[in-house]
Amino acid sequence: MEIIHVSAECYPVAKAGGLGDVVGALPRYQNEAGHVAKVVMPMYRTKYLYNNQWEVVHKGGANLGFWWFEYTVIKEATNKQGYDLYLVDIGGLLDREKIYGYEDDTERFMAFQIAFVDWLSHWQHKPDIVHVHDHHTAMIPFMMQHCLNYGVLSGIPTVLTIHNAQYQGAMGWDKSIYIPAWDSWKRGMLEWNNMINPLACGIKCANKVTTVSWSYLQELKYMSNGLESLFEYEKGKCSGILNGIDTEVWDPSKDTYLQNHYKITDAAKGKAANKKLLCETFGLDPEKPLIVFIGRLVGEKAADLLPQVIGDSFYHIGRRMNFLILGSGEPEVEGQLEVMKSVSAGDYSVYIGYNEGLSHLMYAGADFLLMPSRVEPCGLNQMYSMRYGTVPVVRKTGGLKDTVIDIGEEGGYGVTHINASVGDITHAIYRSVELFGDKKKFREVRKTMMKLDFSWLSSAKHYLDLYKTLK
Numbered sequence: 528m529e530i531i532h533v534s535a536e537c538y539p540v541a542k543a544g545g546l547g548d549v550v551g552a553l554p555r556y557q558n559e560a561g562h563v564a565k566v567v568m569p570m571y572r573t574k575y576l577y578n579n580q581w582e583v584v585h586k587g588g589a590n591l592g593f594w595w596f597e598y599t600v601i602k603e604a605t606n607k608q609g610y611d612l613y614l615v616d617i618g619g620l621l622d623r624e625k626i627y628g629y630e631d632d633t634e635r636f637m638a639f640q641i642a643f644v645d646w647l648s649h650w651q652h653k654p655d656i657v658h659v660h661d662h663h664t665a666m667i668p669f670m671m672q673h674c675l676n677y678g679v680l681s682g683i684p685t686v687l688t689i690h691n692a693q694y695q696g697a698m699g700w701d702k703s704i705y706i707p708a709w710d711s712w713k714r715g716m717l718e719w720n721n722m723i724n725p726l727a728c729g730i731k732c733a734n735k736v737t738t739v740s741w742s743y744l745q746e747l748k749y750m751s752n753g754l755e756s757l758f759e760y761e762k763g764k765c766s767g768i769l770n771g772i773d774t775e776v777w778d779p780s781k782d783t784y785l786q787n788h789y790k791i792t793d794a795a796k797g798k799a800a801n802k803k804l805l806c807e808t809f810g811l812d813p814e815k816p817l818i819v820f821i822g823r824l825v826g827e828k829a830a831d832l833l834p835q836v837i838g839d840s841f842y843h844i845g846r847r848m849n850f851l852i853l854g855s856g857e858p859e860v861e862g863q864l865e866v867m868k869s870v871s872a873g874d875y876s877v878y879i880g881y882n883e884g885l886s887h888l889m890y891a892g893a894d895f896l897l898m899p900s901r902v903e904p905c906g907l908n909q910m911y912s913m914r915y916g917t918v919p920v921v922r923k924t925g926g927l928k929d930t931v932i933d934i935g936e937e938g939g940y941g942v943t944h945i946n947a948s949v950g951d952i953t954h955a956i957y958r959s960v961e962l963f964g965d966k967k968k969f970r971e972v973r974k975t976m977m978k979l980d981f982s983w984l985s986s987a988k989h990y991l992d993l994y995k996t997l998k
C-alpha cells in the first residue's frame with residue numbers, strides 16, 4: 528500500500544510536541560512492514576532544511592482567495608529518515624522559523640493544504656491512502672472530495688488522526704473564499720457552531736478517524752471543546768490507536784544525547800551517573816529522589832498547579848525530594864516557576880525553553896516523571912520515561928490511563944491519581960517518595976517498566992489493518 532502522511536510537524540525536521548514524534552516514526556515502521564509510506568509537510572526555516580540535500584520534484588501554483596501563490600515541492604535526496612520526505616515551500620507564508628504562533632496561521636495552513644491537493648492532482652498514479660493529522664491538515668479530505676478542481680482525488684480513502692482535539696483551527700465564514708471552488712451544497716461539511724471548523728470538517732469528511740488512545744476517544748464524547756455531539760454522532764468511524772515510541776531514537780543504551788548509556792541490567796548505575804550530571808548542573812542533591820516535569824506549561828498539562836504542588840510538597844512531606852522542570856508556555860506559569868528558584872534553590876530548579884538534549888538527560892537521570900495532565904490524548908513522555916527506568920506519576924486520564932498501572936495493583940509500575948488537584952498530586956508525590964525509600968520495591972518497579980514494549984510495531988499494524996478496511 529502507498530500511504531501519504533500530511534502533517535504540520537515531523538521529527539527531526541520540525542517538532543513542537545507529540546504530533547512531530549508520531550509522524551516522524553510511524554511511516555518508517557509502515558515501510559519496514561513492506562508498504563510505501565511518505566511524509567509531506569510545510570517547508571519551515573529549520574536547521575534540518577539547511578543541513579540536508581534536497582531535490583525539486585514539482586512546481587505549481589494555486590489561488591488562496593484572490594491571491595495567486597506559487598509553491599515548490601522538494602524531496603530529501605538521501606531518504607535518511609527511512610521514508611520519502613517532501614517539503615512544500617510557499618515563499619512568504621511557510622518559510623518561517625517557528626511552526627505555529629503567527630497571526631496568519633489560518634492562511635499558512637490553508638495554502639499548504641491547497642498546495643498539497645493541487646500537487647497530488649498532478650500525480651500520474653494515485654496513492655492508496657491519504658492520512659492527515661490534526662486540524663492543520665484536516666480540510667484535505669473535504670478538498671479532495673468536494674472541491675471542483677480536484678475531483679480526480681475524490682476516490683482516494685482518507686484517514687484523520689486526532690492528536691489533540693482542543694485545537695480546531697476554527698475561522699469565520701469570511702475566510703471561506705480561501706477554499707478552492709467547492710460544491711456549495713456541502714456547506715454543512717465545513718460548518719460547526721456557525722464557523723468553519725477544520726477539525727470538525729475532517730471528522731465529517733474523512734473515511735476513518737482515529738484518536739491516539741482509546742480512553743481519549745471515550746473522553747472526547749463528553750469533553751472536546753464543543754465537538755462532543757459530533758464525536759458521539761460519528762462514533763461508528765472512530766477508533767483509538769495508541770501511539771508507539773521510536774525505540775531507535777529513545778534507547779538509553781545508545782541515546783546520542785547521553786554520555787552515560789545503560790541497559791536494564793545496569794540501570795541503577797547508569798541512571799545514577801545521569802542523575803549526578805543533572806544534579807550538578809542544576810544544584811540539586813543526588814541523594815534525594817528527583818521528580819521532573821517535561822512539557823508545555825499550559826492548562827492541559829495542569830502546569831498551572833505545579834508551583835503550589837511543589838510548595839505544598841515541601842511543606843507537607845518535607846524537603847525529601849528534588850524537583851526539576853523543563854518547559855515553556857503560559858507566561859504567568861513560567862514567571863511563577865522562575866521566581867520559585869530563588870526561594871527553593873538546592874531542591875528545585877527550572878529551565879524555561881525547549882531543549883531536546885536536556886529532555887533526554889532528564890528522562891535518563893530522573894527517578895520520577897510527573898504528568899498531572901487535565902487532558903492527555905496519548906502522552907509520549909510517560910512511555911519514554913518508563914523505557915528509561917523513570918517511574919511515571921500520572922493522572923488517570925486519556926492515554927495515561929491506558930499505559931500506566933498503579934503500583935497498588937497487581938503487576939503495577941507507576942503512581943496514579945484521579946484528580947488534577949493540588950491535594951491529589953501532592954499525595955501522589957508522597958507515595959512516590961515512599962516508593963523511593965523502599966529500595967527493593969523501587970528496583971522491581973524499574974525492572975518491570977523497562978521490560979514493557981511501547982514500540983511502534985503493534986500500533987503500526989493497527990493502522991495498516993484500518994487502511995485495509997478502506998480498500
Ligand code: ADP
Pocket residue numbers: 543544545546548821822823853854855880881882883886905906907908909
Ligand atoms: P504534547 O501534548 O505536547 O504533544 P506529548 O507527551 O505527546 O505531549 O509529547 C511531548 C513531546 O515533546 C515529548 O517528546 C517531550 O519530551 C517533548 N517536549 C515537550 N516540551 C519540551 C521541552 N520544553 N523541551 C524538550 N522537549 C520537550
